[in-house]
Amino acid sequence: xxxxEPIQSVRLITDVCLDVAPGENVLCITDGExxxxxxxxxxxxxxxxxxEVAIVLIEPRLHHHxxxxxxxxxxxxxxxxxxxxxxxxxxxxxxxxxxxxAGVKFAAxxxxxxxxxxxxxxxxxxxxxxxxxxxxxxxxxxxxxSFAHLTTKAGTDLRMSLQGxxxxxxxxxxxxxxxxxIPDYAEATCAPIESSxxxxxxxxxxxxxxxxxxxxxxxxxxxxxxxxxxxxISEGKxxxxxxxxxxxxGEEARxxxxxxxxxxxxxxxxxKGTRADNAIAGHVHLxxxxxxxxxxxxxxxxxxxxxxxxxxxxxxxxxxxEDGRLNI
Amino acid sequence: MMKKIEMIKGAKKILDECTKVxxxxxVLIIIDTEMPLSIAETLAMACKEREAEPVIVIIxxxxxxxxxxxxxxxxxxxxxxxxxxxxxxxFHTPSRVRATNAGARCLIIAQFSEEDMxxxxxxxxxxxxxxxxxxLGDTIGKGKEVRITTSAGTDCYLDLRGRLQKVLTFTxxxxxxxxxxxxDLEVAVSPKVGSAQGVIVCDATISLLTPxxxxxxxxxxxxxxxxxxxxxxxxxxxxxxxLAAMGDSMVYNVAELGIGVNPKSVLRGSHKDKGVYGTxxxxxxxxxxxxxxxxxxxxxxxxxxxxxxxxxxxxxxxxYQFNL
Numbered sequence: 296x297x298x299x300e301p302i303q304s305v306r307l308i309t310d311v312c313l314d315v316a317p318g319e320n321v322l323c324i325t326d327g328e329x330x331x332x333x334x335x336x337x338x339x340x341x342x343x344x345x346x347e348v349a350i351v352l353i354e355p356r357l358h359h360h361x362x363x364x365x366x367x368x369x370x371x372x373x374x375x376x377x378x379x380x381x382x383x384x385x386x387x388x389x390x391x392x393x394x395x396x397a398g399v400k401f402a403a404x405x406x407x408x409x410x411x412x413x414x415x416x417x418x419x420x421x422x423x424x425x426x427x428x429x430x431x432x433x434x435x436x437x438x439x440x441s442f443a444h445l446t447t448k449a450g451t452d453l454r455m456s457l458q459g460x461x462x463x464x465x466x467x468x469x470x471x472x473x474x475x476x477i478p479d480y481a482e483a484t485c486a487p488i489e490s491s492x493x494x495x496x497x498x499x500x501x502x503x504x505x506x507x508x509x510x511x512x513x514x515x516x517x518x519x520x521x522x523x524x525x526x527x528i529s530e531g532k533x534x535x536x537x538x539x540x541x542x543x544x545g546e547e548a549r550x551x552x553x554x555x556x557x558x559x560x561x562x563x564x565x566x567k568g569t570r571a572d573n574a575i576a577g578h579v580h581l582x583x584x585x586x587x588x589x590x591x592x593x594x595x596x597x598x599x600x601x602x603x604x605x606x607x608x609x610x611x612x613x614x615x616x617e618d619g620r621l622n623i
Numbered sequence: 624m625m626k627k628i629e630m631i632k633g634a635k636k637i638l639d640e641c642t643k644v645x646x647x648x649x650v651l652i653i654i655d656t657e658m659p660l661s662i663a664e665t666l667a668m669a670c671k672e673r674e675a676e677p678v679i680v681i682i683x684x685x686x687x688x689x690x691x692x693x694x695x696x697x698x699x700x701x702x703x704x705x706x707x708x709x710x711x712x713x714f715h716t717p718s719r720v721r722a723t724n725a726g727a728r729c730l731i732i733a734q735f736s737e738e739d740m741x742x743x744x745x746x747x748x749x750x751x752x753x754x755x756x757x758x759l760g761d762t763i764g765k766g767k768e769v770r771i772t773t774s775a776g777t778d779c780y781l782d783l784r785g786r787l788q789k790v791l792t793f794t795x796x797x798x799x800x801x802x803x804x805x806x807d808l809e810v811a812v813s814p815k816v817g818s819a820q821g822v823i824v825c826d827a828t829i830s831l832l833t834p835x836x837x838x839x840x841x842x843x844x845x846x847x848x849x850x851x852x853x854x855x856x857x858x859x860x861x862x863x864x865x866l867a868a869m870g871d872s873m874v875y876n877v878a879e880l881g882i883g884v885n886p887k888s889v890l891r892g893s894h895k896d897k898g899v900y901g902t903x904x905x906x907x908x909x910x911x912x913x914x915x916x917x918x919x920x921x922x923x924x925x926x927x928x929x930x931x932x933x934x935x936x937x938x939x940x941x942x943y944q945f946n947l
Contacts (some may be wrong), residue, residue: 320693320694320695322695342683347683347693348682348683349680349681349682349693349695349696350680350681350682351678351679351680351681351699352663352667352678352679352680352681353678353679354671354676354677364649364676364678365649365702365703366649366651366678366698366699366700366701366702366703367678367699368702369695369698369699369701369702370680370695370696370698370699371695372698373694373695373697373698374694374695
């Protein structure tokens with residue numbers, strides 16, 4: 296059933312998040328009938344703002360780094376703004392990197408952002424500004440810090456050096472040459488010195504990064520790191536899920552890549568089993584594999600995220616997060 | 624929805640007989656917002672069946688002036704092996720020509736309704752009809768001078784000597800790299816620039832004024848290869864204003880003589896009318912399709928009923944009968 300409710304959030308996207316300008320070339324990429332209502336509204340709003348729009352429909356990608364079709368790669372590079380509502384978001388593809396290198400403003404809607412999500416979203420410009428201030432503060436703390444100690448009640452205990460690495464605020468605001476996740480995704484993230492990561496992560500949240508792979512964890516398990524590499528994964532069906540996926544990639548997939556501090560306190564706390572969970576404040580997600588998009592040295596072909604819930608994070612002796620309560 | 628059952632016939636014909644889509648090929652299906660998405664979806668389904676990769680692009684209908692597709696779409700075209708072009712106005716553009724010169728095959732499906740996917744022009748046996756179309760193309764290609772007359776008042780002379788070499792033959796079969804055309808089968812030639820002289824009376828259809836058949840014939844005076852005067856009724860005023868508003872003097876360039884050769888095409892007041900067997904049309908504006916460098920703001924076709932065409936003094940077409 297067609298709903299006109301999404302228009303409010305769609306306006307927020309084209310206005311606050313992306314500031315679509317007259318004369319811009321906007322490319323909206325999607326992969327399903329169920330997404331066309333929202334994409335059509337976005338395209339209409341862009342046209343209203345004087346932009347030139349093209350909607351592109353592709354077949355759903357098989358996993359998060361499955362490249363788009365060749366004609367779409369070229370099209371992305373020539374656009375001013377690219378908005379995606381596709382499985383996998385296209386964020387972790389070479390095509391996206393090439394487009395950003397060419398100055399494209401790239402904005403992705405994650406899987407959890409369905410037509411219903413957009414229709415029910417109760418988000419305002421003020422909310423977005425709050426989340427921005429918050430996230431940037433955490434990012435500043437990450438930049439200033441030399442050392443991070445992450446623990447959870449479930450048993451996570453990781454230490455790592457952040458020396459010389461900058462915190463990156465990932466916000467739902469578009470910028471030329473960069474990517475963002477709209478409309479309400481926020482995290483402050485940092486690529487630690489890869490070889491410095493030691494300890495154990497007890498994964499009890501969501502895992503994302505592949506088609507059959509992604510979802511909630513039913514049997515929490517351990518990942519042991521030495522010198523930033525996975526040396527052991529414990530037992531259990533979710534542990535095996537991760538192990539099986541890692542086996543399909545090269546060695547670089549087993550590098551600790553990212554310390555991601557989820558930073559949107561307005562999102563409902565319940566985990567959904569999708570990438571959107573990586574924005575729910577109070578939890579922390581850890582990246583494995585590629586991290587050159589946030590200033591790290593790892594260039595593998597994969598990037599997977601695993602979530603640890605209700606975290607305690609101490610940066611250079613300052614407790615930033617305590618059992619999931621942000622303390623800044 | 625149920626039309627999809629019928630449309631699959633046309634999709635099969637388009638992908639097999641007309642463009643010979645192969646496994647692994649990138650097929651770009653470009654439609655505009657006035658075309659039913661169901662047509663693109665049916666074509667995409669048929670692509671998948673043949674293990675080719677379909678991409679559907681939806682853009683706003685291209686307006687009369689500035690017919691180039693938006694840069695992202697122009698770029699997408701360069702990387703496709705097959706382009707199914709549903710958006711009007713892309714065919715006679717440099718970016719389309721660049722794509723086909725680089726080896727893409729392009730079939731025009733512009734202004735298709737769902738019926739067009741299984742009724743009318745698409746019903747012709749293109750392989751059988753090909754020989755005749757090529758013979759006509761050959762004949763025109765060897766011609767030196769053409770005179771077109773109609774009972775409505777057309778009397779126009781064109782010099783074919785010193786013209787752009789390419790003779791467009793739309794057979795409906797576009798399965799080789801660089802092939803491009805529509806199912807509105809025609810043979811079209813670009814006369815020597817500056818040579819057209821006389822009067823054109825358009826009494827069937829004007830491509831920029833579609834949909835709709837012409838009620839009051841539009842009379843155009845042609846001098847030294849350019850349309851210098853347009854007169855008639857409402858439609859004449861409309862096309863006169865439309866062309867003037869483009870602010871480009873080259874839109875008046877007589878760029879084309881085309882002859883319709885699809886026995887299944889029906890005159891309906893759409894740009895597809897140019898394929899109607901035994902009609903002819905004069906195209907004005909861009910000549911890039913023939914390799915020329917006139918990149919005008921538009922290319923507009925004026926279709927005439929029951930023309931008599933004399934090639935080097937011999938009547939090759941009269942009253943919908945060809946004499947080759």
